[in-house]
Amino acid sequence: KIVKNSIIVVYQNNYAAIVQLLLNNKSYKCTNFNIYTAIENNSLTYEILTQDFVHKGIIYRLELGEELTTVDLLEVTILKFTLLILGASAIIMFATDLVFLKYLLNPFYQIVNEKINKVNDPIHFNYIPVKTTTTDFLLLDDSISMLMNKIRLSILTEKEFIANVSHELLTPVSILMVRMENLLNEGLTPDLENKIFANLKTLNRLKSVVNSLLMISKIEQHQYNKDDVVSVQDVVTDVVEELDHRLLMKNLTIAVNLQEDFVFKGNSSLFNILITNLVSNAIKYNVQNGQVKISCDSSSTQFELLIADTGMGMTNLKLDKIFDRFERLQPEMEEGHGLGL
Structure with missing residues (x-):
């Protein structure tokens, strides 16, 4: 039942729609204000939006309200949602920049890796250009x-x-x-x-x-045969026999302990020269009444030939120079010209 100046309130999901019918001829402007109302013995505060309009010669005021606690909760929700969107946008932009930079700079990294880092011999340099459209x-x-x-x-x-x-x-x-x-x-x-x-x-x-x-x-210039079948044990035996007379000069003993043989394809002459140079150095730089030991250490992936002596050894500074041409670590010795190793 509607009476003059009465208020009709409709509640649904914490929202309130308040309609007040004004039966007089006064005009009102749209304003916002707070009102207090008691529903089921609970006091609630609403924020009201009002609007006056005329219908069939009668002035009406429409008032729409919402509970202030809901407004505050909505503000917090909007703030959290905004921050979430900003954070997600920042992460997406950062990830996109990384992917874009990686894609853009990929030819550069490829050039540096293939044309500089992996180049050990300029003679066999790869002149094929890297695929890129960047000038x-x-x-x-x-x-x-x-x-x-x-x-x-x-x-x-x-x-x-x-x-x-x-x-x-x-x-x-x-x-x-x-x-x-x-x-x-x-x-x-x-x-x-x-x-x-x-x-x-x-x-x-x-x-x-x-x-x-x-x-x-x-x-x-790779002008040598690489297809010889080389036996490590046979080469070591031949070298020891060839240099056996040099052991007598310093009264040295040599112990060969090759428990297993290792066979590979390569150049037998070069490998013989390599072993000869190593054993010769072990004899040359040994002490009187010293010893030379030749042994091996094999695994599933590699074979190691170890040649050790009881000489004075070398410092780390000398070790860095042993493969330099014409570098003689003991120039006072007449033998050798720095090309053996």
Whole structure:
């Protein structure tokens, strides 16, 4: 039953729709204000939105209200939702930037990895350009390829020069050695014979250096056979027999303990030279009455040949230089020219 100036209140899910019918001819503006009402003995506070309108000559006021606690809860919910959206947007933007940068810089990393980090021999450099549409990366790739090509040509020229010089030197050195040996049969005085022997010794060292340079040049240009069947045990046995006489000079003993053999494909001559150089150094730099031990350590993935001696050893500084050409760790010793290892 509706009476004059009465209020009709409808509640649904904490929302209140309040309609007040005004039967007078006064006009009201739309305002917001708070009212208190008691429902089921509970006091509730509402925020009311009012609007006046005329219908069939009668002025009505429409009032829509909502409980303030619901408004506060809605504000908190909107704030949390906004923060969640901002956080999710930041994460998505960060992930997108990472993916985009990785995709964009992938050709750069590929150029650095394949054209610089993995290059051990400029002669066998890979000149195939990396696939990319970025002009700067293409320029970088071309520049690195041009630089590597210059280095390759320089190395090839140097190797060719060493090979030619070594080959040209070998012939006159051999001729001089033959002539010196012939002079020893001429009945010379002991003094002249000693001088000729000294010259022959020097020529032998020179010939050894030339042969070593020729061998290194062939190795670097891969001019050697790689298909020989090499037995580690057989090579070690041959080397020990060849150098057995040198053990007597320092009264050394050698112990070979190869419990199993290891066979591989390679160059038998080069492997023989390698073992000879290692055992020779173990004898040369050993102490009087010392010992040389040759053993092996094998596993499912590799085979290790160990050559140890009782010599003075080497410092870490010397270890960094043992593979440098013409580097002699003990220059006071006459033997050797720094090309063995």
